Amino acid sequence: MASTTKFFRVLIMVCAIMASIACWTAQATIPDSDGVEELDVTRSDFPSDFTFGVATSAAQTEGSAREGGRGPSTWDHRVDILPDRVINSDKFSTAIDSYTRYKEDINIIKHLGVNSYRFSISWSRLLPKGSLSGGINQEGVDHYNSLIDELIRNGIKPFVTILHFDLPQALEEKYGGYLNRSFVTDFEDYSELCFKLFGDRVKNWFTINEPTVLAVYGYEVGIAPPGKCSLKEGVCVIGSPENCLVPAGPCDFGGDSSTEPYIVAHNLILAHATAVKLYKEKYQVQQKGEIGIVLASKYFVPLSESQEDKAAAERLFDFNLGWFMEPFIHKTPPPSEKLRYSLDISAEETCMKDELFLGSNCEGHWPEGLQKLMEYMKEKYQSPKIYVSENGLYTRRNDSLPLADQLKDPERISYLVRHLYRLNKAIKNGVNVKGYFYWALFDDFEWGMGFSDRYGLYYIDFDHNNRRIPKLSAKWFKDFLESNIVTRASS
Structure with a gap:
C-alpha cells in the first residue's frame, strides 16, 4: 500500500471477550468515570437460567505435553525451536499441571459456585498425527x-x-496447516470424533477460538505459530512505535502478509461451517446440543462526526468482527487486493481524544463498551445468541510482594462488577446474552507472555508445585453467585 494512503482515526472504547464474540482483556486500570451505580449488581438481576462460568484452554493449563500419548502442537514446536520468543518457554510443557490435577480443579470450580466450565480439547491428544488415519x-x-x-x-x-x-x-508439516484446504477435511473428521465421543454429555460446542488471531498473528505479523510473515524486522505489531510491546520478525519461515491471512481465514470459515453443518445434520437432533464460534472484537467509536471517521469505525468493525460474521449470514464482502491485512483497513486506532485518555491510560477499559458491543451485535447480526466466553483482567506478576498482598485484587473485583452491571443492562435492552465466563479460572501460561501476567481468580504458586490459592476476587465471585444482596466493590 502506498505511503500516501490516508488513515482515518477511530477511538478504541472497550476490549471485552465473548463467544460468538470475543476480544482482548484489559490491564488493571480502573477509571472512576462510570460512577458508583455500576458497582451495584446481584445474581438475581440476571435470568434464573443464565450461565455463569469460568474458562481455560488445554495448551495454557494442561501440561503433560509429552505424556499420555499426546503429539506435539504448533505451540509446542514454536517453544522448542524458538525458546527466546516465548517467556518462560521451559515451563510450557508443564503449564499448571491440570492434566493430572483435573479432579482437584473441578472441586475448586464446584466450590466457586459457577454452573459451567469452558475448556478446550487438545487435538493432538486425541489424534497425535492430526488425522484419523494416524x-x-x-x-x-x-x-x-x-x-x-x-x-x-x-x-x-x-x-x-x-x-x-x-x-x-x-x-503443519504434512500440508502447511491452515493454508491448505485439507485442513477443512481434517477439522471435520476431528470435530465428528468429538461429537461421537463426548456429544452425549457435551451440549455446548465452540468450533474455533478467535480465528482472527490465528490468521493475523500467525500469518501477517508472525508472532504466533507458524510464525509466517513478510514484514521487515522490528515493525511494531502490538503497541505504538514510541512504546512498542511486541515487534515483528525476523520472519524466519517465509510467508506473505498481504495474502496468507485471508487464505487462512477463508479456510477457518469453511472449517467452522463444515463442522456446524455436520453437527446439525447428523448429531443435533439426537444429542440436543448447540454449536457456535468464538470471535474477537473491540468496540469502535468514530473520533469525530465526519463521514470519513464514521466509515473508518465501520471498517474496523468489519475487519475484526464482520470478517467472520458476515459469511455466516450469507452476505458477500467486497474483494480486497491490498498489500497487508492491517493496512487494508485504512483506519487507525487511538486511545486518546482531545489529548485525553479513555480511562487512565491506553490499557484501560470501558465497561459501557461491552454493553454497546452486545447491542451492536443485536442490531447488526439479527440478534444472535451470545455467550461471553472470555472476559477478564490481568495484573503483572510481582513475586517480590508478600503472598498475602498478591492475593488481594480489588481491581479485579471492580472489573467484574462493572462489566456484569453493563452486561445486565444489555440483556434488559433485549440482547440475547445467555452466559458469562470469566477468563481465567487460574493464572496460566499466556502464550508468548508465559507466566508474566496473572489473569486468574485463583493464584498459582509456580514455585511450590503449582498450588492453587483463591484470590480475594474468587471469594467475591463466590459470594456474588450465592447471594442476592447488592455487593459493592471499590477500585
Whole structure:
C-alpha cells in the first residue's frame, strides 16, 4: 500500500471477550468515570437460567505435553525451536499441571459456585498425527471422558472448544496447516470424533477460538505459530512505535502478509461451517446440543462526526468482527487486493481524544463498551445468541510482594462488577446474552507472555508445585453467585 494512503482515526472504547464474540482483556486500570451505580449488581438481576462460568484452554493449563500419548502442537514446536520468543518457554510443557490435577480443579470450580466450565480439547491428544488415519489415542479419549464425567457428577455443565490455537504440528508439516484446504477435511473428521465421543454429555460446542488471531498473528505479523510473515524486522505489531510491546520478525519461515491471512481465514470459515453443518445434520437432533464460534472484537467509536471517521469505525468493525460474521449470514464482502491485512483497513486506532485518555491510560477499559458491543451485535447480526466466553483482567506478576498482598485484587473485583452491571443492562435492552465466563479460572501460561501476567481468580504458586490459592476476587465471585444482596466493590 502506498505511503500516501490516508488513515482515518477511530477511538478504541472497550476490549471485552465473548463467544460468538470475543476480544482482548484489559490491564488493571480502573477509571472512576462510570460512577458508583455500576458497582451495584446481584445474581438475581440476571435470568434464573443464565450461565455463569469460568474458562481455560488445554495448551495454557494442561501440561503433560509429552505424556499420555499426546503429539506435539504448533505451540509446542514454536517453544522448542524458538525458546527466546516465548517467556518462560521451559515451563510450557508443564503449564499448571491440570492434566493430572483435573479432579482437584473441578472441586475448586464446584466450590466457586459457577454452573459451567469452558475448556478446550487438545487435538493432538486425541489424534497425535492430526488425522484419523494416524490413529486415535485412547489415553486421550479416556482423559476427556473422565474430565467430562467428573464435571457432570459435580453439577457443572461442560462448554467445549474444539480448537483453541493448538493445531497438531503433524498437520503443519504434512500440508502447511491452515493454508491448505485439507485442513477443512481434517477439522471435520476431528470435530465428528468429538461429537461421537463426548456429544452425549457435551451440549455446548465452540468450533474455533478467535480465528482472527490465528490468521493475523500467525500469518501477517508472525508472532504466533507458524510464525509466517513478510514484514521487515522490528515493525511494531502490538503497541505504538514510541512504546512498542511486541515487534515483528525476523520472519524466519517465509510467508506473505498481504495474502496468507485471508487464505487462512477463508479456510477457518469453511472449517467452522463444515463442522456446524455436520453437527446439525447428523448429531443435533439426537444429542440436543448447540454449536457456535468464538470471535474477537473491540468496540469502535468514530473520533469525530465526519463521514470519513464514521466509515473508518465501520471498517474496523468489519475487519475484526464482520470478517467472520458476515459469511455466516450469507452476505458477500467486497474483494480486497491490498498489500497487508492491517493496512487494508485504512483506519487507525487511538486511545486518546482531545489529548485525553479513555480511562487512565491506553490499557484501560470501558465497561459501557461491552454493553454497546452486545447491542451492536443485536442490531447488526439479527440478534444472535451470545455467550461471553472470555472476559477478564490481568495484573503483572510481582513475586517480590508478600503472598498475602498478591492475593488481594480489588481491581479485579471492580472489573467484574462493572462489566456484569453493563452486561445486565444489555440483556434488559433485549440482547440475547445467555452466559458469562470469566477468563481465567487460574493464572496460566499466556502464550508468548508465559507466566508474566496473572489473569486468574485463583493464584498459582509456580514455585511450590503449582498450588492453587483463591484470590480475594474468587471469594467475591463466590459470594456474588450465592447471594442476592447488592455487593459493592471499590477500585
